[in-house]
Amino acid sequence: MTYWCEHAVLPGGVVAGVLVEVDGERFGSVTAAAPPPDATVLRGLTVPGLANAHSHAFHRALRGRTHEGGGDFWSWREAMYAVAEALDPDTYLALARATFAEMALAGITCVGEFHYLHHGRGGTPYADPNAMGHAVAQAAREAGIRITVLDTCYLAGGFGPSGGQCDLTQPQLRFSDGDVGGWLGRVSRFDPGAGAKLGAAVHSVRAVPARDIEMVAEWAARGAVLHAHVSEQAAENAACLAAHGRTPTALLYQSGALASNFTAVHGTHLTAADIDLYGLNRATVCFCPTTERDLADGIGPASALRAAGASLSLGSDSHAVIDLFEEARGVELDERLITGRRGGHSAADLLAAATEAGHACLGWRGVGRIEAGAYADLVTISLDTPRTAGCPPTAATAVFAATAADVRHVVASGRVVVADGVHQLVPDVPAALSAAIGAVIHQ
Amino acid sequence: MTYWCEHAVLPGGVVAGVLVEVDGERFGSVTAAAPPPDATVLRGLTVPGLANAHSHAFHRALRGRTHEGGGDFWSWREAMYAVAEALDPDTYLALARATFAEMALAGITCVGEFHYLHHGRGGTPYADPNAMGHAVAQAAREAGIRITVLDTCYLAGGFGPSGGQCDLTQPQLRFSDGDVGGWLGRVSRFDPGAGAKLGAAVHSVRAVPARDIEMVAEWAARGAVLHAHVSEQAAENAACLAAHGRTPTALLYQSGALASNFTAVHGTHLTAADIDLYGLNRATVCFCPTTERDLADGIGPASALRAAGASLSLGSDSHAVIDLFEEARGVELDERLITGRRGGHSAADLLAAATEAGHACLGWRGVGRIEAGAYADLVTISLDTPRTAGCPPTAATAVFAATAADVRHVVASGRVVVADGVHQLVPDVPAALSAAIGAVIHQ
Numbered sequence: 043m044t045y046w047c048e049h050a051v052l053p054g055g056v057v058a059g060v061l062v063e064v065d066g067e068r069f070g071s072v073t074a075a076a077p078p079p080d081a082t083v084l085r086g087l088t089v090p091g092l093a094n095a096h097s098h099a100f101h102r103a104l105r106g107r108t109h110e111g112g113g114d115f116w117s118w119r120e121a122m123y124a125v126a127e128a129l130d131p132d133t134y135l136a137l138a139r140a141t142f143a144e145m146a147l148a149g150i151t152c153v154g155e156f157h158y159l160h161h162g163r164g165g166t167p168y169a170d171p172n173a174m175g176h177a178v179a180q181a182a183r184e185a186g187i188r189i190t191v192l193d194t195c196y197l198a199g200g201f202g203p204s205g206g207q208c209d210l211t212q213p214q215l216r217f218s219d220g221d222v223g224g225w226l227g228r229v230s231r232f233d234p235g236a237g238a239k240l241g242a243a244v245h246s247v248r249a250v251p252a253r254d255i256e257m258v259a260e261w262a263a264r265g266a267v268l269h270a271h272v273s274e275q276a277a278e279n280a281a282c283l284a285a286h287g288r289t290p291t292a293l294l295y296q297s298g299a300l301a302s303n304f305t306a307v308h309g310t311h312l313t314a315a316d317i318d319l320y321g322l323n324r325a326t327v328c329f330c331p332t333t334e335r336d337l338a339d340g341i342g343p344a345s346a347l348r349a350a351g352a353s354l355s356l357g358s359d360s361h362a363v364i365d366l367f368e369e370a371r372g373v374e375l376d377e378r379l380i381t382g383r384r385g386g387h388s389a390a391d392l393l394a395a396a397t398e399a400g401h402a403c404l405g406w407r408g409v410g411r412i413e414a415g416a417y418a419d420l421v422t423i424s425l426d427t428p429r430t431a432g433c434p435p436t437a438a439t440a441v442f443a444a445t446a447a448d449v450r451h452v453v454a455s456g457r458v459v460v461a462d463g464v465h466q467l468v469p470d471v472p473a474a475l476s477a478a479i480g481a482v483i484h485q
Numbered sequence: 486m487t488y489w490c491e492h493a494v495l496p497g498g499v500v501a502g503v504l505v506e507v508d509g510e511r512f513g514s515v516t517a518a519a520p521p522p523d524a525t526v527l528r529g530l531t532v533p534g535l536a537n538a539h540s541h542a543f544h545r546a547l548r549g550r551t552h553e554g555g556g557d558f559w560s561w562r563e564a565m566y567a568v569a570e571a572l573d574p575d576t577y578l579a580l581a582r583a584t585f586a587e588m589a590l591a592g593i594t595c596v597g598e599f600h601y602l603h604h605g606r607g608g609t610p611y612a613d614p615n616a617m618g619h620a621v622a623q624a625a626r627e628a629g630i631r632i633t634v635l636d637t638c639y640l641a642g643g644f645g646p647s648g649g650q651c652d653l654t655q656p657q658l659r660f661s662d663g664d665v666g667g668w669l670g671r672v673s674r675f676d677p678g679a680g681a682k683l684g685a686a687v688h689s690v691r692a693v694p695a696r697d698i699e700m701v702a703e704w705a706a707r708g709a710v711l712h713a714h715v716s717e718q719a720a721e722n723a724a725c726l727a728a729h730g731r732t733p734t735a736l737l738y739q740s741g742a743l744a745s746n747f748t749a750v751h752g753t754h755l756t757a758a759d760i761d762l763y764g765l766n767r768a769t770v771c772f773c774p775t776t777e778r779d780l781a782d783g784i785g786p787a788s789a790l791r792a793a794g795a796s797l798s799l800g801s802d803s804h805a806v807i808d809l810f811e812e813a814r815g816v817e818l819d820e821r822l823i824t825g826r827r828g829g830h831s832a833a834d835l836l837a838a839a840t841e842a843g844h845a846c847l848g849w850r851g852v853g854r855i856e857a858g859a860y861a862d863l864v865t866i867s868l869d870t871p872r873t874a875g876c877p878p879t880a881a882t883a884v885f886a887a888t889a890a891d892v893r894h895v896v897a898s899g900r901v902v903v904a905d906g907v908h909q910l911v912p913d914v915p916a917a918l919s920a921a922i923g924a925v926i927h928q
Contacts, residue, residue, distance in 0.1 A: 110884075144872075334822070336818065379784050380823075389553045428591075429807075432921075438549055472869040
């Protein structure tokens with residue numbers, strides 16, 4: 043296939059008139075040129091594929107249901123557990139497929155699914171112990187996007203009274219493989235299939251004992267990425283300090299988890315020493331600003347992390363919103379609110395967080411750039427919607443003015459997934475969402 | 486006209502199946518009923534008309550051009566002045582009409598235009614000294630929405646060295662009527678015409694000497710609303726304290742401005758005494774969260790103001806974004822980020838800020854509610870878009886899940902302005918925006 047982009051964000055900046063040859067899943071050539079007669083013309087501003095580096099697909103069922111009223115992260119979690127209870131491989135496939143299709147419409151070509159809903163009710167394994175993991179990988183394939191299944195180790199219910207961990211609560215039983223050996227055994231038999239990678243996750247220092255974190259990190263060090271929720275809540279830091287005398291980040295470092303394959307999700311409440319550890323180890327921190335606003339988490343130290351040498355990626359996490367442009371500007375705008383200064387992050391840096399850095403932290407290297415050899419992802423933002431009309435074709439327009447609703451055309455791994463705003467594999471995404479959510483939630 | 490709403494937010498809450506009879510500009514009756522055969526059916530969730538209580542229409546030309554990089558409010562202001570320089574009554578009409586049409590597509594049925602671009606270049610009055618005010622009122626009529634022209638007194642360039650004020654800079658000359666008598670004389674001859682109200686504004690305590698604020702407040706007390714930018718920047722507070730020994734709010738109070746017809750725009754940096762003054766005087770504070778993020782202003786004390794008895798309204802101000810739902814959730818979400826707590830504002834309260842309270846602070850009383858006798862405004866949010874599918878028909882969905890792109894149908898003052906997402910008076914809003922912006926900006 044041959045595409046001609048009216049304007050495209052290339053590694054060196056925005057170029058007007060870019061001819062893109064696609065060879066299978068990859069870009070063959072990318073050159074500045076006039077449009078040949080046989081090219082598909084992409085009007086507007088084309089950016090690389092967006093990577094949603096932190097997703098819990100099933101949380102999409104909670105949109106519009108949990109944002110109001112009091113409570114905090116912990117009370118919100120109760121509502122989330124109620125949805126988890128209702129899922130099985132079939133309903134999970136349908137809900138994740140619809141959610142990933144919404145992502146594709148928003149220009150997301152790769153998702154990192156932080157997957158811990160492994161077993162049947164009460165913790166009983168399915169006949170195939172990886173039935174739920176297969177469902178989520180299949181959902182991404184059917185929605186036309188790539189996935190890294192971040193298979194999550196979840197063993198305990200929190201820090202216990204005397205250095206141990208608490209037992210799991212009833213809804214958490216489905217998340218657990220019993221012990222870290224159970225997790226290793228199951229994961230070693232899980233092949234997520236075409237267009238999918240397998241990664242590892244430690245749910246959090248609350249949910250995995252320190253000695254088991256070491257085992258997961260060792261497994262991941264043999265070629266997989268490793269993610270963990272870290273310091274989203276100040277309460278986690280306090281409990282970890284009380285139990286271990288160190289911060290969650292320091293505990294992960296001591297357990298061998300902090301390396302260039304590691305991504306700390308949130309990283310909202312970090313010490314200066316924590317920030318240095320991410321930088322020195324060339325790790326990534328994945329910010330999820332719309333979720334962090336919704337759950338009253340706070341504003342993480344994005345500029346300080348970048349200055350220390352860490353990478354930033356972005357996730358829509360609880361899917362209160364699925365709009366990576368909103369996440370990208372959220373990093374900069376929320377930082378402005380507490381510093382009183384603009385410009386901690388350039389638009390190009392924010393777009394890189396949403397694209398190349400996001401792919402890299404999911405194990406997809408050399409992706410998220412429009413250049414020969416990379417996976418052929420193209421996301422075209424209309425510059426003639428009520429929101430974008432009159433805006434210049436720049437990275438700043440993509441990051442600060444565009445919304446998910448302005449994405450018109452999406453190519454992922456060389457395949458047209460969205461054309462003129464219509465998903466090519468899931469033709470009625472809203473109907474798919476309504477049906478999948480209706481099957482698991484009763485309001 | 487007769488409408489039947491699948492779901493509607495009425496004063497008592499959401500009702501399924503609401504029959505609405507419109508009689509001219511007003512609602513005749515509003516009743517729960519089955520859909521009669523002759524009614525126009527509005528599928529989705531219908532809310533009252535949204536009021537954008539703080540707008541500078543011409544700032545729309547800056548979208549995508551000023552959000553990146555360093556600088557602050559003061560450097561941003563230089564870019565904004567460059568656009569102001571390029572405007573005359575014709576280009577202002579075209580730009581404001583296109584901007585107001587974008588607002589209509591987003592469900593906004595009434596705008597408060599904080600209008601200070603009064604005169605020709607160098608401050609020379611036009612043949613009709615209210616030519617620019619007429620242009621902005623006409624723009625709203627042609628875009629199908631109501632307007633309150635907040636005719637702004639702007640006389641000085643800031644606080645001077647010894648209790649006086651600085652001279653105006655060159656771009657500010659167009660804003661000034663020379664002295665407060667000039668402002669009073671011009672305003673007394675300004676009739677903004679049908680569908681429009683005339684209100685007053687003091688640009689800020691920087692731009693109007695205290696004795697002149699008294700004169701403007703006296704004029705407004707005879708039946709008009711009065712708005713002012715207040716404490717958007719900490720620097721304004723410091724300068725006001727140095728010049729007058731009191732905060733901007735206290736200075737406005739001392740000048741007789743703080744009454745129930747007064748709206749402080751922003752109110753970001755307020756003291757506890759300032760907050761009490763707004764509450765005791767039943768004044769309104771208009772928050773503009775997306776602009777306050779963009780300009781690194783900070784997060785205002787919304788919950789404290791409400792607790793003290795003040796009203797909250799909302800504005801899109803610089804139009805980096807035109808989405809009143811985003812402004813409404815921004816109040817709550819930004820507050821969560823600094824308090825660590827959710828639920829300072831209910832969804833119903835946030836929707837009231839975007840509707841009834843916004844209209845009230847613009848002088849439109851008994852509006853912003855779907856009830857007999859009120860102006861007949863209906864804004865229907867689709868519940869079958871990728872963003873809203875699966876969400877329940879509640880105020881929380883409107884405030885926390887919907888976006889401007891999800892508005893499908895808009896009735897303003899009894900007239901259909903948007904049908905199936907298409908503006909009925911400005912058929913191609915993006916083209917209108919592009920043309921109007923292209924005429925005044927060269928990048």
